Amino acid sequence: MYRMTVEDEIRHDAMQLGMQKGMQKGMxxxxxxxxxxxxxxxxxxxxxxxxxxxDIAEVQKIRDNSLVSSKY
Numbered sequence: 857m858y859r860m861t862v863e864d865e866i867r868h869d870a871m872q873l874g875m876q877k878g879m880q881k882g883m884x885x886x887x888x889x890x891x892x893x894x895x896x897x898x899x900x901x902x903x904x905x906x907x908x909x910x911d912i913a914e915v916q917k918i919r920d921n922s923l924v925s926s927k928y
Contacts, residue, residue, distance in 0.1 A: 888918050891910070891918045892919070892922055895919055
């Protein structure tokens with residue numbers, strides 16, 4: 857039976873952490889896209905907040921970041 861060395865365990869843990877962070881980043885990006893699509897359909901911030909379970913402050917932050925990004 858194969859026993860993992862300390863280096864193997866560290867490598868494994870780092871890979872798991874990297875995958876987890878990547879998944880979280882992807883999910884956040886998906887949620888940002890959903891919020892921006894809802895704005896493009898004319899929905900107001902309160903409605904978007906209710907449907908996405910995001911705080912109004914987070915919805916506004918996504919919108920504001922999008923406005924700043926679109927200027928460049």
